[in-house]
Amino acid sequence: MIQPLQWFPKRFSPGDMDASGGDRLLGKTELSRLAVLIRETAQNSWDARRQNGRPIFGVSLRRTDFRLRQDIADLLSEGRIKDLDVLKRRTNFRVLEVYDRGTKGLDGPADLSPAGSGRTARFQDLILKFGVSHNNGTTGGTYGFGKTAAFAFSGVGTVVYWTRCRNPGGEIEDRLIVSAFGESYQDKGIQYTGRHWWGVVSEDGDSVGPMIGTPATELAETLFERGFEEGETGTSILILDPVIADEDDHASTIGEPLDRFNSDPAELEADFARRARHAIRANLWPKMVPAPGETISPMEIELHVNGDPVDLGDSDTGALALWGAGLNAIRAMRSGTEEVSGPQGLPIRVIEITRNRKVIGHLSLVRRVPAMEPYLEFDDLDPSRGDESRLLRIALMRGQAELVVTTVDWVQRDAPAGMDWLAVYKSADDYDEFYAEAEPPAHDNWVTEGSSSESSKIIRHTKTRVRQRITEVIHPELEIVDSAPPGSSLSTGGLSRRLGAILPAAAPQLPGDGMDRPVSRRRAATKAKWNVEADAPRLMHTDSTGRQLQEIRFVVRGDSPFGRIKLGVSLLGDEGLHEPVPPEDLNIVWSPALVADGVDSAQVRTGEVVAVKFLGAPRRALRVELTAGGVDGRS
Numbered sequence: 037m038i039q040p041l042q043w044f045p046k047r048f049s050p051g052d053m054d055a056s057g058g059d060r061l062l063g064k065t066e067l068s069r070l071a072v073l074i075r076e077t078a079q080n081s082w083d084a085r086r087q088n089g090r091p092i093f094g095v096s097l098r099r100t101d102f103r104l105r106q107d108i109a110d111l112l113s114e115g116r117i118k119d120l121d122v123l124k125r126r127t128n129f130r131v132l133e134v135y136d137r138g139t140k141g142l143d144g145p146a147d148l149s150p151a152g153s154g155r156t157a158r159f160q161d162l163i164l165k166f167g168v169s170h171n172n173g174t175t176g177g178t179y180g181f182g183k184t185a186a187f188a189f190s191g192v193g194t195v196v197y198w199t200r201c202r203n204p205g206g207e208i209e210d211r212l213i214v215s216a217f218g219e220s221y222q223d224k225g226i227q228y229t230g231r232h233w234w235g236v237v238s239e240d241g242d243s244v245g246p247m248i249g250t251p252a253t254e255l256a257e258t259l260f261e262r263g264f265e266e267g268e269t270g271t272s273i274l275i276l277d278p279v280i281a282d283e284d285d286h287a288s289t290i291g292e293p294l295d296r297f298n299s300d301p302a303e304l305e306a307d308f309a310r311r312a313r314h315a316i317r318a319n320l321w322p323k324m325v326p327a328p329g330e331t332i333s334p335m336e337i338e339l340h341v342n343g344d345p346v347d348l349g350d351s352d353t354g355a356l357a358l359w360g361a362g363l364n365a366i367r368a369m370r371s372g373t374e375e376v377s378g379p380q381g382l383p384i385r386v387i388e389i390t391r392n393r394k395v396i397g398h399l400s401l402v403r404r405v406p407a408m409e410p411y412l413e414f415d416d417l418d419p420s421r422g423d424e425s426r427l428l429r430i431a432l433m434r435g436q437a438e439l440v441v442t443t444v445d446w447v448q449r450d451a452p453a454g455m456d457w458l459a460v461y462k463s464a465d466d467y468d469e470f471y472a473e474a475e476p477p478a479h480d481n482w483v484t485e486g487s488s489s490e491s492s493k494i495i496r497h498t499k500t501r502v503r504q505r506i507t508e509v510i511h512p513e514l515e516i517v518d519s520a521p522p523g524s525s526l527s528t529g530g531l532s533r534r535l536g537a538i539l540p541a542a543a544p545q546l547p548g549d550g551m552d553r554p555v556s557r558r559r560a561a562t563k564a565k566w567n568v569e570a571d572a573p574r575l576m577h578t579d580s581t582g583r584q585l586q587e588i589r590f591v592v593r594g595d596s597p598f599g600r601i602k603l604g605v606s607l608l609g610d611e612g613l614h615e616p617v618p619p620e621d622l623n624i625v626w627s628p629a630l631v632a633d634g635v636d637s638a639q640v641r642t643g644e645v646v647a648v649k650f651l652g653a654p655r656r657a658l659r660v661e662l663t664a665g666g667v668d669g670r671s
C-alpha cells in the first residue's frame with residue numbers, strides 16, 4: 037500500500053489570490069482547453085531544453101486499472117479532493133501524461149529559498165508561485181496560463197509532477213509533488229484559498245516541498261508510464277480525470293457532444309486522438325519541420341492513446357510541407373543558406389517588413405497550383421479545406437521561440453482562380469520583446485490594446501505592411517477609368533503603328549540541339565520544345581493620363597501540361613533602340629493563369645487560351661515580347 041503524502045492547504049494571507057479566480061484574472065481565449073494545454077506545456081518544454089539538444093515532447097492518454105486508481109486514492113487520502121472516492125470506483129477513470137525529455141527539468145531550489153543571481157528557479161516558478169513573467173521574447177511567456185491549463189484540463193483540478201533535474205549542488209535528483217486548484221473554503225474559522233499541495237510539509241507547518249530522491253523515484257514509477265533513461269532529465273505531469281470530452285470544444289467534435297464517463301470509450305478516445313493531433317499540428321508545426329540542410333526536426337513530438345502511437349503526419353506532404361517551406365525560406369534567408377522553393381518547385385518570396393528603415397520581421401509567400409497537386413481530403417492544416425478556415429492563411433510567430441502565435445486573415449480575400457497561397461510572418465529576433473509584449477496571457481494573438489505605445493505601433497505597422505505586400509503580389513489591381521476621354525480612340529492601323537512589334541519571342545533552345553538558324557517570331561520552329569502563338573493586341577481602355585490598357589490573347593505549346601510565360605515590354609526609340617519598361621510599372625494581370633511567378637511571368641496550361649493585360653506608356657511605340665518555357669525554367 038502506498039503511504040499518503042502530507043497535505044498542505046494554502047491559508048489566506050494578505051495579497052493572496054482565490055485559486056478559483058486565477059483563470060479569470062489571466063483573461064480568456066478562444067482556444068479550446070486541450071489546445072491551450074498543448075501549447076503551454078510544449079512552450080515550457082521548449083524553453084527548458086538543454087543547450088544544443090533536441091527535446092522530446094509527448095502526450096499520452098490511458099485508462100487506469102483498479103490498482104492505479106487505488107494508489108492515487110491512497111496517495112491523496114489526506115485532504116479534500118471532490119469526488120475522489122467516486123472516481124476510484126469508475127472503470128473509465130483516465131489519466132493524461134504530458135512529458136518532456138532532453139530538458140533541464142524543474143531545477144533550482146525545491147523550496148522558496150532565493151535561487152541566486154543568474155540561476156534558474158523553474159521548480160519554484162511552476163509549482164510554488166503563480167504568474168511568473170518570462171516575457172523577454174525568447175520564451176513562451178508566463179507560467180500563469182500554462183499552469184492553470186493543466187488544472188483546467190483535470191476534472192478534479194489535480195496534477196502530479198515528477199521531475200528529474202540537477203539540484204543546486206549539481207547532482208541529479210528526482211522530485212515528486214502533487215498540486216490542486218479548487219474552490220476557496222472555510223474550515224474551523226480559517227479561510228483557505230483553494231490551492232493544495234501534497235508532498236513533505238516543513239517541521240513548522242508553514243511550507244511544503246516535494247518528495248526527493250529514491251522514495252520519489254519509486255513512487256513515480258508506480259504512477260507514470262514514461263520513465264527516465266540513465267542520465268536523462270526532464271519533467272512529467274499526470275493530469276487526473278482529464279476532461280477529454282470538452283463541452284467548450286464540441287464544435288470540433290464529430291457528431292453529438294460526448295461524455296467522458298458515459299460515451300463509448302473507443303469513440304471518445306478516437307475523438308480525443310483527432311483533436312489532440314490537430315492541436316499539436318496547428319500549434320507546434322514549426323517544431324516538426326527540419327531546418328534547411330537538417331534531416332531531423334527541432335523537437336521530437338509524440339502522441340499516444342492507450343499505448344498506441346498516433347501518426348502526426350509527414351513534414352514533406354500536404355499543407356504542412358507548404359507551411360514548412362514558408363518557414364524554411366525565412367530560416368534560409370536569415371542564415372545565408374540557399375534559397376528555398378515550395379513543394380511544387382515554385383520560388384518563395386521572402387519580403388523584409390521594415391519600420392523606420394529597420395527590419396522588424398520577414399514575410400514569406402508560398403504559392404501553389406491546385407491543378408498540379410490536388411488537396412488532401414482530410415488535411416487539417418490546409419487553409420482551403422473549408423469555408424470557415426479558407427482565409428486563415430498567414431501564420432504569425434516570434435523569431436526565437438518559433439511557435440505559432442495564431443493564424444490570421446489580414447488580407448480577407450479569397451485566392452485568385454487557379455492558384456492558392458499561404459504566408460508565414462516571423463518577427464526579427466531584435467524585436468521579439470515588442471511582439472511578446474503585445475501577446476495576451478494565452479499568447480494566442482498580437483493585440484494593440486494594453487501594450488506599450490511602441491509595441492502597439494509595431495503591431496499596427498506589421499498588420500498594415502503585411503496586408504499591403506501580400507495584396508501587391510497576390511491581388512494586383514489595375515487603376516483605370518471605365519471610359520476613354522473624347523478623341524482618344526485609335527484606328528486599328530494607328531494602334532498597330534503605336535504598338536510596334538507585338539510578337540512572341542523565340543522559345544529558349546535546349547542545350548546542344550545544334551539549332552543556329554533563325555526561328556519564326558510568330559511561331560517557333562517545330563523542333564523547339566516550347567513555343568507561343570499570339571493574336572493581335574486589343575485596346576481595352578485609355579485612362580485620364582493617356583495610358584492604354586492592352587490585352588493580348590495567346591496559347592503556349594509544349595510537351596508538358598504546364599508552361600511558363602514571360603512578358604517583356606520596351607519603349608521604341610530612334611534608330612531602333614528600345615528601353616525596357618520595369619514590370620512593376622505595367623500593372624500586369626494574367627488570366628486565367630495558374631499562378632503568377634513574379635510580376636512579369638506566370639504559369640499556364642499548355643494549349644489553353646490565356647490573356648495578359650498591361651498598361652502601356654502614353655504616346656509611345658512599344659515592343660512587346662512573349663517568351664515561353666518550361667515550369668522548371670531549364671527547358
